[in-house]
Amino acid sequence: MSERGMLSRLAESLFWIGRYIERADDTARIVDSYVHRMVEDPFNDESATCRSLFSILGIDVESERLRTVETLQTIVYDVENPNSIAGALNGAYENARRSRDYISSEMWVALNTTRNELPQREATARGFGPATYLQYVRERTSLLAGLTDATLSHDDGWRFLVLGRNLERIDMTSRLLRGRVVSDENAPDWMAFLRASGATEAFMRNTREINDANGVAAFLMLDRLFPRSVLYSLNLADECLVEIQPASQRISAGDAARQALARARGTLEFIDPRQLIDQLPELLEMLETTCFRITDAVTDRYFRREDAVAWHIEEGL
Amino acid sequence: MGVVFEGDATGAWNEMFSAPGQPRPIYERLLADLNAYQPQELRLRSDQLSRTLIERGVTFAHSGEERPFPLDLVPRILGALEWDRLSRGIAQRVQALEAFLADVYGPGKIFDEGLMPRAVITSSPHFCRAAFGITPPNGVRIAVAGIDLIRDEHGNFCVLEDNVRIPSGVSYVIENRRAMTQAFSALFSDHRVHPVDSYPSRLFSALLAAAPRKAVDPVIVVLSPGVHNAAYFEHVLLARMMGVELVEGRDLVCRSNHVYMRTTNGERAVHVIYRRVDDDWLDPLQFRPDTVIGVAGLVNAARAGNVVLSNGIGNGVADDKLVYTYVPEFIRFYLGEKPLLDNVETYRLEDAEARAEVLGSLAKYVIKPVDGSGGRGIVIGHHATKTELRSLHKAIVASPRSYIAQRPVALSTHPTFVGDAISPRHIDLRPFAVNDGEDVWVLPGGLTRVALGEGELIVNSSRGGGSKDTWVLNDESIPFRGAVPPASHRSRRYPPPPRQNEEYVAQKGEQ
Numbered sequence: 001m002s003e004r005g006m007l008s009r010l011a012e013s014l015f016w017i018g019r020y021i022e023r024a025d026d027t028a029r030i031v032d033s034y035v036h037r038m039v040e041d042p043f044n045d046e047s048a049t050c051r052s053l054f055s056i057l058g059i060d061v062e063s064e065r066l067r068t069v070e071t072l073q074t075i076v077y078d079v080e081n082p083n084s085i086a087g088a089l090n091g092a093y094e095n096a097r098r099s100r101d102y103i104s105s106e107m108w109v110a111l112n113t114t115r116n117e118l119p120q121r122e123a124t125a126r127g128f129g130p131a132t133y134l135q136y137v138r139e140r141t142s143l144l145a146g147l148t149d150a151t152l153s154h155d156d157g158w159r160f161l162v163l164g165r166n167l168e169r170i171d172m173t174s175r176l177l178r179g180r181v182v183s184d185e186n187a188p189d190w191m192a193f194l195r196a197s198g199a200t201e202a203f204m205r206n207t208r209e210i211n212d213a214n215g216v217a218a219f220l221m222l223d224r225l226f227p228r229s230v231l232y233s234l235n236l237a238d239e240c241l242v243e244i245q246p247a248s249q250r251i252s253a254g255d256a257a258r259q260a261l262a263r264a265r266g267t268l269e270f271i272d273p274r275q276l277i278d279q280l281p282e283l284l285e286m287l288e289t290t291c292f293r294i295t296d297a298v299t300d301r302y303f304r305r306e307d308a309v310a311w312h313i314e315e316g317l
Numbered sequence: 318m319g320v321v322f323e324g325d326a327t328g329a330w331n332e333m334f335s336a337p338g339q340p341r342p343i344y345e346r347l348l349a350d351l352n353a354y355q356p357q358e359l360r361l362r363s364d365q366l367s368r369t370l371i372e373r374g375v376t377f378a379h380s381g382e383e384r385p386f387p388l389d390l391v392p393r394i395l396g397a398l399e400w401d402r403l404s405r406g407i408a409q410r411v412q413a414l415e416a417f418l419a420d421v422y423g424p425g426k427i428f429d430e431g432l433m434p435r436a437v438i439t440s441s442p443h444f445c446r447a448a449f450g451i452t453p454p455n456g457v458r459i460a461v462a463g464i465d466l467i468r469d470e471h472g473n474f475c476v477l478e479d480n481v482r483i484p485s486g487v488s489y490v491i492e493n494r495r496a497m498t499q500a501f502s503a504l505f506s507d508h509r510v511h512p513v514d515s516y517p518s519r520l521f522s523a524l525l526a527a528a529p530r531k532a533v534d535p536v537i538v539v540l541s542p543g544v545h546n547a548a549y550f551e552h553v554l555l556a557r558m559m560g561v562e563l564v565e566g567r568d569l570v571c572r573s574n575h576v577y578m579r580t581t582n583g584e585r586a587v588h589v590i591y592r593r594v595d596d597d598w599l600d601p602l603q604f605r606p607d608t609v610i611g612v613a614g615l616v617n618a619a620r621a622g623n624v625v626l627s628n629g630i631g632n633g634v635a636d637d638k639l640v641y642t643y644v645p646e647f648i649r650f651y652l653g654e655k656p657l658l659d660n661v662e663t664y665r666l667e668d669a670e671a672r673a674e675v676l677g678s679l680a681k682y683v684i685k686p687v688d689g690s691g692g693r694g695i696v697i698g699h700h701a702t703k704t705e706l707r708s709l710h711k712a713i714v715a716s717p718r719s720y721i722a723q724r725p726v727a728l729s730t731h732p733t734f735v736g737d738a739i740s741p742r743h744i745d746l747r748p749f750a751v752n753d754g755e756d757v758w759v760l761p762g763g764l765t766r767v768a769l770g771e772g773e774l775i776v777n778s779s780r781g782g783g784s785k786d787t788w789v790l791n792d793e794s795i796p797f798r799g800a801v802p803p804a805s806h807r808s809r810r811y812p813p814p815p816r817q818n819e820e821y822v823a824q825k826g827e828q
Contacts (some may be wrong), residue, residue, distance in 0.1 A: 005582025009568050097544050101556040101563040105373070112374045156581065244581070302581040 011160045012303035013099040018148075018164025020092035024085050025141035026172035027057065028134040031075060031085070033196035035130055038068055056179035059083055072130055077122050085137055086118055092144075104151035107144065114140045156244055163240040163298070166233040167291050173197065173220055173230050174287040177280065180213075190216040197228045217280055218273040230287065234265050237294070244302075256297035264290040329727035330472050331741060332393060343396045343790060346507055351391065356737050362500045363390050363734055369496040375489070377547050387783035388493050389733050390501070393744065393765045394508075397792030400761065403466070403474060403748065406657030408757035409648060411462045411750045414481055414635045416651035418458045421634060422448045432650055433643050440718050441640065442688045443482070443633020445596060447603045451620050451629065454530050455754035458629035460523050460591070462750045463487075467661070468729035475659045475726075477745065479636045479644065482628060483593050486764040487516055487749045488551035489784055491558075497786040509791040511761035516749070517558035519760075523753035524559075524589045527625050535588040537561045538578065540569070542594050542610045552593050566594070571614030574621035589625045590615075596630050638687040638721045639665060662724040666717040675722040676713060679706050682722040684713070697725065697774060728774055731785065733767055743768045744785065745776050762787035 034053050038044060050066035057075060074081060081087040093115045100108055117136075125133035145165070152158045176193055190213050194200045203219050223229040238261045245255060264287060271279065333344045340348045354362075370376075371385050395403070420427050421438055428435040438444050463484025465477040494513050498505055521537070528535030541552035543565050556563035568578050569587065577584035592599065598608040600615040618624045634640060642663045645656040664671040664682075675682055680698040689695065696709055713720050730741035748763030765785040766776035776782040 004585055005580030007562055007564065007568055008579045008581055009565065010562075011581045094544075097549075100374075100553040101539075105557075108374065109372050113372050116371065160581075 006156050008303050010099050010102055010157065012299070013095040014102070014157045014161040015164040015298065015303070016095045017092050017099070017103070018161035018166075019168040020082075020088045020095065021141050021144050021148075022165045022168035023083070023172065024088040024092070024137055025145075026169065026176075027075065027083070027085050027088065028137040028141070029196040029198070030056065030172070030176055031072070031130065032134045033192040035134070036192060036195075052179055056175045057083055058175065076125075076130060076133065085134075086122070089114060089118065089137070089140075099157075102157055104147065106151050107147045110140070110144055110147055114144075159240040159244050160302075163237055163244075166237040166240070167294055169228060169233045170230050170237070170287060171291045173228060173233070174284045177217060177220060178284050193220065199226060199228060202226050214274065214277040218276045221276060221280075221283070222268060222271065222273055231265070231268050234261060234268070237261060238265070241298075255301070257294045257301070260290050260293040260297065328470050329741075329743065330468050330470055330729035332468070332729050332731040332744070343394050347392065347394060347504065350504055350507060351739075359390065359734060360737060365500045366390055366496050369499060370492065373492065373496075374550065375492045375496075376550055386489055387769065388489075388496060389767055389783050389785045390497075391732050391734055391739065392497065392504070392786040392788050393731055393746075394788045394790060395762065397790055397794075400789045402657065404759040404761075406474075407462075407464050407748055407750050407759050409652065409654060409657050410464055410476065410479065410644065411459055411481075411752055411757045413644060413647040413651050414462070414479060415457065415459050415752065417640075417647045418481075418629070418632060418635050419456065420651070422451070422631060427647075427650060430650070432646055437639060437643075438634055441634045441637040443596070443631065443637060445631030445634070447616050448629065448631030451616075451626075452622075453527060453625060453629060454622070455526055457523070457527050457627070457752050457754045458632055459635075459752055460527060460627040461487075461520065462752070463747045464750065466658070466746045466748065467726055468746075469661075469726050472729075473659065474746075475661050476641075476644070477661055478638065479641060480747075481632045481636045483595065484747070484749065485548040485551055485593070486747055486766075487760065488548075488554040490749070490760065490762065490764050490787070491516060491554065493784060493786045508788065510788040511791055513760060513762060516751070516760050517555060519751045519753075519758055520555065520591070521559040521561070523751050524591055524627055526753045526755075527627055528588050529622055529625060531622075532588040536586060537589040537591065538564045538569075538587050540564055540566070540590050540592040540594055542566075542598065546593070548593065555591070566608075566610045566612045569612045569615075571612060571618050574614070574618045574623055576612070576615065576618050576624045587624060589627060591627050596633065599626075599630065633688070638663075638685055638689075639667075639718065642721065661726055664722040666713055666720050666722060671722070672713070672717055676710060679710060681725075683725050684709055684720055684722050687719055687721060695775065699725070728768075728776075731765075731767065733769070733783075733785075735769060735771075740771070742771070743774055743776065746787065761789040 031053070034049060038046065038049055046068055047064075047066045050068060050071040051061065053071060053075065054061045054066070059074065059081075063070075074084060076085050078084045079086045079090050082091050089111075093111050096103055096108055096111050121133050121136050125131075148158070148161060152161070176196060180190065180193065191200070194203050194216060197220060199219065202223075203216065206219065206223070207215050219226065219229065221230045224231060224235075226232060238258065241255065241258050241261065267283070267286060271283070276283075333340055333348065335341050351359075366388050367385060370388060376385050417427070421444075425435070427433050428438075459481045461484060463480040463486065465480065466474045467477050468474050490513050524537045525535060528537075537559070538561055539552055539556040539559070541549060541556075541563055543549065546552070552563055562568075562578065564578055564587075569590075570577050570579060570584065576587045576590070578587050594610060597604045599611045600613060601608045601611055602613050603616040604611070615624070615626065616630065619626045619630070641660065642665055645660060648654055648656045664675055666672045666675060675684075680701070682698045684696045684698065686694040696705060698706070701709070728743040728745055731744045732739045733742040735742065744765050744767045746763055746765050749760045751758045751760070765787040767783050767785055768774060768776045769783050
């Protein structure tokens with residue numbers, strides 16, 4: 001960390017830009033894998049599939065009978081919902097507005113045009129199906145990720161953004177797996193998970209066992225080289241935290257965020273990959289709490305603004 | 318497409334033509350260039366201009382909505398000679414206003430001399446008692462001024478109003494030029510136009526020069542009310558181009574009369590605040606207690622000399638519209654010079670005779686509230702309804718200090734691309750001046766605002782106005798005032814290079 005630090009408010013905005021862009025991307029990937037199933041599987045139970053989609057995205061629904069159209073409205077197009085794709089992009093945009101003096105103008109223009117373009121894309125998608133919209137979102141989020149890495153100085157602000165991106169990625173990958181773990185037969189199959197993570201080729205090159213559930217789960221959880229795996233993202237998040245606060249490498253009072261990260265990494269490192277599937281439910285639960293803890297700890301340490309009010313006697317009054 | 322002279326019934330000055338078919342010399346080239354385009358092509362380029370601006374998010378917030386600020390594709394041109402005169406007039410005016418503020422919040426010589434009743438000041442809504450005792454280290458209270466000019470029927474520029482609180486609009490000057498050079502690069506290769514992108518570095522130097530003397534490596538910030546402010550885009554642009562932090566009130570904290578910003582690594586001291594927050598909202602301890610965008614303790618920190626607020630608090634007293642009527646006298650009194658720029662003919666309504674005359678034929682005048690900005694509250698007599706005039710009459714009788722009356726001036730017109738044709742629209746000019754304590758530098762050109770409705774006279778963006786890129790042409794024969802390097806290259810941050818002459822002289826002296 002530079003000794004001067006950066007504005008807390010700015011750091012927080014960047015952290016959330018990272019999270020929201022990643023959220024839009026991952027949600028698009030997950031929805032895509034479901035859409036395949038909804039459209040291609042003749043035995044599909046529409047309502048149950050929608051419910052499964054809601055549950056892995058952590059959205060509570062009350063309605064008894066769910067229809068694809070409304071489900072897509074809530075999860076894809078609803079700007080008011082920060083968990084939807086449009087909502088996440090809007091969240092990124094709002095945070096970018098607040099940090100426009102920091103991010104590169106190329107990033108800003110990319111986010112701004114994406115936001116301006118979405119209504120048009122939505123109108124098209126309503127006629128031709130969501131695939132084009134999802135494709136567009138994934139292209140734009142990739143562009144934004146690329147610009148983030150190519151046009152921002154890799155300083156603390158960038159690290160907060162990358163930290164946010166990786167926490168969100170851990171969260172979303174574990175959500176994706178959770179859909180299968182709750183033994184939901186309406187969730188997409190394992191191959192669809194790989195496709196959703198863009199991991200098909202990487203996985204295939206690594207193994208020949210296509211229908212090995214344990215193999216897929218292990219790959220998405222434990223692979224050290226694939227950038228969307230949980231372990232990879234945990235490692236990257238830790239690197240960011242170390243660089244933001246180098247002192248935490250020495251003996252110190254302990255950084256709550258790094259402790260939570262270390263615990264999660266430790267657990268994953270000691271897992272026998274062949275037995276992974278049996279422990280998956282507990283692991284995913286652990287990852288969910290880890291993400292919460294880290295976000296809280298980072299917020300507390302770096303973004304907190306409201307100090308307790310302290311009145312001093314002002315000089316010369 | 319043929320750009321032709323169209324007469325104006327109001328007798329307004331046409332910027333491009335002196336008579337039908339007779340373009341003014343500085344416009345000849347532009348006219349020939351424009352005439353070579355087909356209307357469809359102009360439409361395409363105009364669309365490209367607005368697309369560039371929308372993509373870059375060049376907007377202003379109006380009634381809670383982000384709107385692009387329309388940029389007209391026909392640039393406005395100012396000749397080198399004319400600009401030389403204008404910029405000297407503006408600099409003179411800023412210096413006089415600066416001297417006036419130092420006097421008002423200081424010895425009050427102007428009142429002792431009887432040139433202005435003290436009551437004019439104490440009755441001004443922007444007079445600020447808290448500003449007494451805050452002495453800027455380099456004497457600058459007006460780091461940035463926006464002096465609104467109009468050209469009257471005879472082609473003379475006169476000052477419509479001074480803005481020395483938190484004038485805005487300079488970001489549009491910078492962004493307009495950027496968009497124009499992209500969409501119309503050919504026009505620029507035919508003209509030698511003074512660039513405008515040095516503004517941020519000028520401002521930065523001025524802010525650096527304003528820092529408290531004890532600050533070794535001064536930290537400068539831009540203080541913004543936040544994303545919902547109409548000029549937020551500008552705050553961002555300036556902070557980014559100056560390479561300083563953009564902060565909001567909640568990012569700052571005052572302790573023991575020092576100001577700090579909250580960072581991820583604890584608190585960091587702040588020395589100069591280029592604030593874009595009005596006095597009223599700046600400090601709940603001094604002004605409105607219910608402000609949440611301000612910072613408690615800011616004014617005391619400024620009084621203790623630990624931080625400099627720029628522009629200074631209480632500046633509003635100098636751009637009060639009644640005080641405006643005294644500015645030509647300030648110039649004579651403080652500077653001992655003859656004013657280079659005239660005021661618009663203005664009547665003080667506290668004066669019984671003038672009041673009777675104005676109230677007798679309200680429809681003949683333009684009435685303005687003394688503390689309005691952005692065109693708010695202005696009544697143009699012959700456009701107003703009877704009811705409006707009646708209530709205005711009542712308001713003036715109740716509080717003559719709150720209003721001034723001006724002779725209506727037909728703002729000059731300029732050919733403007735509206736719909737698919739080029740027709741004349743009324744324009745004004747807001748040049749921006751930056752004062753670093755040694756010199757007042759005026760950004761070449763400034764913001765030309767254009768009233769897009771036909772015959773419309775109020776050009777403010779909040780009233781649906783647009784803008785024009787404003788060109789100051791270069792002329793080798795006329796020395797350009799902007800040629801002096803900004804202060805930072807002369808002082809403070811870097812120690813000055815040893816002066817050989819002095820050393821030489823010193824050595825000689827010892828011999």
